[in-house]
Amino acid sequence: MLLIPVLAVVGWAGFAPVSVPSRDELFEIPRGTYARRMAGDKVEILPSRIRLTLGLNDVLLLRNLDEVPQVFGPTIMMPGQSFRLPFEKAASYDFACTAHASGQMTVLVEPYPAMPWSKIRWRAREWLENRTR
Amino acid sequence: MIRLALLLLLGSGAASAAPEPGALKAGVLSPVMAAPELKLQGSNGQPLRLASFRGKVVLLAFGFSSCGEVCPITLATLAGARKKLGEAAADVQVVYVTVDPERDDAARMKKFLGSFDPSFIGGVGSRAQIDAAQKSYGISSTRQVYADGNYTIGHSSSIYIIDRAGGLRAVMPYGHTADDFVHDLKILLRQ
Numbered sequence: 001m002l003l004i005p006v007l008a009v010v011g012w013a014g015f016a017p018v019s020v021p022s023r024d025e026l027f028e029i030p031r032g033t034y035a036r037r038m039a040g041d042k043v044e045i046l047p048s049r050i051r052l053t054l055g056l057n058d059v060l061l062l063r064n065l066d067e068v069p070q071v072f073g074p075t076i077m078m079p080g081q082s083f084r085l086p087f088e089k090a091a092s093y094d095f096a097c098t099a100h101a102s103g104q105m106t107v108l109v110e111p112y113p114a115m116p117w118s119k120i121r122w123r124a125r126e127w128l129e130n131r132t133r
Numbered sequence: 134m135i136r137l138a139l140l141l142l143l144g145s146g147a148a149s150a151a152p153e154p155g156a157l158k159a160g161v162l163s164p165v166m167a168a169p170e171l172k173l174q175g176s177n178g179q180p181l182r183l184a185s186f187r188g189k190v191v192l193l194a195f196g197f198s199s200c201g202e203v204c205p206i207t208l209a210t211l212a213g214a215r216k217k218l219g220e221a222a223a224d225v226q227v228v229y230v231t232v233d234p235e236r237d238d239a240a241r242m243k244k245f246l247g248s249f250d251p252s253f254i255g256g257v258g259s260r261a262q263i264d265a266a267q268k269s270y271g272i273s274s275t276r277q278v279y280a281d282g283n284y285t286i287g288h289s290s291s292i293y294i295i296d297r298a299g300g301l302r303a304v305m306p307y308g309h310t311a312d313d314f315v316h317d318l319k320i321l322l323r324q
Contacts, residue, residue, distance in 0.1 A: 060160075069271065071271040071273075073291075073306070074160060074289070074291035074304045074305075074306040074307075075160065075162065075270075075271060075291060075293070075304040076269075076270060076271025077162070078166055080164075081162055081163065081164065081166065082162070082163050083160050083161070083162055083163075083304070084160060084161045084163065085160030085161075085304075085306070086156065086157075086158065086160070088158065093306070096273060096289070
């Protein structure tokens with residue numbers, strides 16, 4: 001009795017196209033980040049590890065809303081400036097980042113989930129991450 | 134009915150993987166701000182100021198002539214991109230600023246860069262001048278000293294792309310191909 005709905009869900013998860021609202025994965029460095037860090041607050045604004053998926057959310061969009069310049073890996077962002085970095089290759093990228101207490105940040109770019117199993121895994125991970133946010 | 138459902142399920146998957154038309158492969162800064170000016174000496178014997186390259190697209194990077202890993206690859210990539218651009222390369226200027234002012238003088242940078250492309254211009258200066266240039270672009274460099282007293286320098290390896298008007302438009306992280314640079318340069322040279 002339960003088999004048909006389970007198969008339907010698995011079939012949908014494995015074969016329906018995966019999609020996201022935007023290719024941009026946005027992260028903002030809030031105003032006051034530098035001041036808080038200088039005051040000794042070990043504030044973590046951005047996750048130390050960001051996961052992107054090619055063909056879905058494969059553009060990292062950073063906005064510096066702080067009052068001071070912030071270095072994100074390849075560049076320096078002035079106050080009010082944003083940096084939109086597209087990725088075209090699946091790999092792990094390590095960047096320096098002054099918005100992190102550790103000074104480091106990893107961007108993990110994964111391939112597009114083309115196969116049914118990878119689609120199911122992608123959906124399951126998205127679902128779990130949305131639940132924990 | 135089943136066939137229709139399958140078509141709907143499978144239909145639009147590939148579209149989202151297509152790159153956005155007209156977009157740069159480099160990371161784009163917005164709003165565009167003026168590229169911080171350099172106050173250095175050029176390997177050509179002239180004062181090195183970005184303002185003197187207005188009207189050209191400038192590819193600005195930092196490195197050093199004793200670098201055995203990152204810099205030769207970056208410079209070979211940029212030289213390859215200029216070759217592929219053909220005549221349009223006349224409107225592209227590569228500027229390579231040393232992070233090792235203790236060893237790199239104008240003559241040494243000229244010889245080093247000239248082995249890749251004689252049009253490349255190196256930036257040299259005092260430690261204070263180089264530090265100021267690095268700070269303005271968020272460039273980090275760390276000296277690693279060997280047991281024999283020799284040293285190498287780990288440094289930021291991105292390439293800054295400055296448009297014809299002197300605006301800091303984009304940053305290409307290390308590892309991109311000459312074709313990626315050609316793609317972006319063609320877009321920026323049309324503007």
